[in-house]
Amino acid sequence: MSKVATNFLESHPDIDKVEFIYVDINGIPRGKNTSPKTLIKAFNGDLRMPISSYALNIWGDNPKGTGLVMSGDSDGICRPVESSLAITPWSNRQTAQCLVSMEDSDGKPIFADSRHILSSVIKKFSQLGLKPVIAPEMEFYLIDKYLLRNGHPQRPLIPGTEKRYQEVQLLDLIEMDDFEDFFALVEKSAHSLGIPAETAIKECAPGQFEINLLHHDNVLLMADQAFLLKRLIKNCARKFNMNATFMAKTFPNQAGNGMHVHLSLIDNDGNNVFLTDKNKQPQGVFAHAIAGLLKASPDFLSFYAPHSNSYRRIDHNGNHAPTTLSWGNENRTALIRLPEASPSANRIEFRAAGADTNPYLVFASILSSVLVGITNKYSLDKETIGNAHEQHEPILDMSWSDAVQKTSSSPIVEDFFGKQFQQCYQCIKEYEIKRFHRTVTDFEYHSYLRSI
Secondary structure: EEEEEEEEHOOOOOEEEEEEEOOOOOOEHHHEEEEEOOOHHHHHOOOOEEEEEEEEOOOOOOOOOOOOOOOOOOOOEEEEEEOOOOOOOOOOOEEEEEEEEEEOOOEEEOOOOOOHHHHHHHHHHHHEEEEEEEEEEEEEEEEEEEOOOOOOOOOOOOOOOOOOOOOOOOOOOOHHHHHHHHHHHHHHHHHHHHHOOEEEOOOOOOOEEEEEEEEEEOOOHHHHHHHHHHHHHHHHHOOOEEEEEEEOOOOOOOOOOOOEEEEEEOOOEEEEEEOOOOOOOOEEEHHHHHHHHHHHHHHHHHHOOOOOOOOHHHHOOOOOOOOOEEEEEOOOOOEEEEOOOHHHHOOOEOOOOEEOHOOOOOOHHHHHHHHHHHHHHOOOOOOOOOOHHHHHOOOOOOOHHHHHHHOOOOOOHHHOOOHHHHHHHHHHHHHHHHHHHOOOHHHHHHHOOOOO
């Protein structure tokens, strides 16, 4: 493995630093900056970081009870992800970045490493002679680097004016042109990092955009690419005096940021096993997969909506974010949309996840649900035609606390993610929930301070 590092350094003799990155439970990039020579050390298995740093809350603290801190807080061995080693075009200094996963001194995967969670779920598909093909769509807002006095975000200035973007202008090419230099750097950076960014579009709110990744059948690699794309976009925005945010509900009266995930399954010969009849109704494995997703979505909701703000996006009848356990052909009000496609391109578009998520846990949740449906041969309810919000109960429109409790007591989550991970996640989320509930907000002061 050290040969990989040696060859890379020989090909890039002007490197100033190397960033080693891993993803914590909340999907936040963690890691360290090192000298170039540390790259060889890492590929020889001599780079270590604290295992407990996987189990950090959103403020970067270690809550008590995760099972990682008080057990000794030992270091894990950082194993570089070779495919992620690349130069970062946005950096002022010549910089390389490399993802790592951790294992203990016995070579066992760290239970809190979401990359290992996803890897274990993927292996279950190979036992069935199936391989998932996956592609996410990432929505985000570009915002001014300067916040308002109350700490709230504001949209960027329209170039050449003192006005800010206010109109929705879905699929507006003019607004895309306004940010042409930003998207050019994103495209260049994605190419450098091997990320298959296919298209960029103007989305449903002022300053909101979407970048789609081209599908492929290496799901673990796709999760790496989705995670790194988010970091890439944020770093590119800073080069143009902006910030990018994947916060699920950035502005209260505008569209939220989702991460829609497209999924199909192929057999060992590369054939799509998602089949439909002449009336476009899913059959066999396709039907079972959809049924599994519908049945298990409440169990995994706290991974699709991991933060307090996430539940402002999941608003029944509020927008396109799904709240019902429904599916339909070309139906964007349903939880699962089946896009119009040729038989070889039949796929699921799963619409529950926010862009504020950990993509490893989202992909693992979706695939676990599909496996449950296939192995148990769940039957599929009839298609929803028309507005799903008006025809079904808003099962997914629950509180953050209820979603975490559902995940924490779910046998499905325990089976696929492991009891240790399930308890660790519960500990982190319950700590976050308590802190949010104990915090007195500006709105509370505005409502009550003078009146009561």
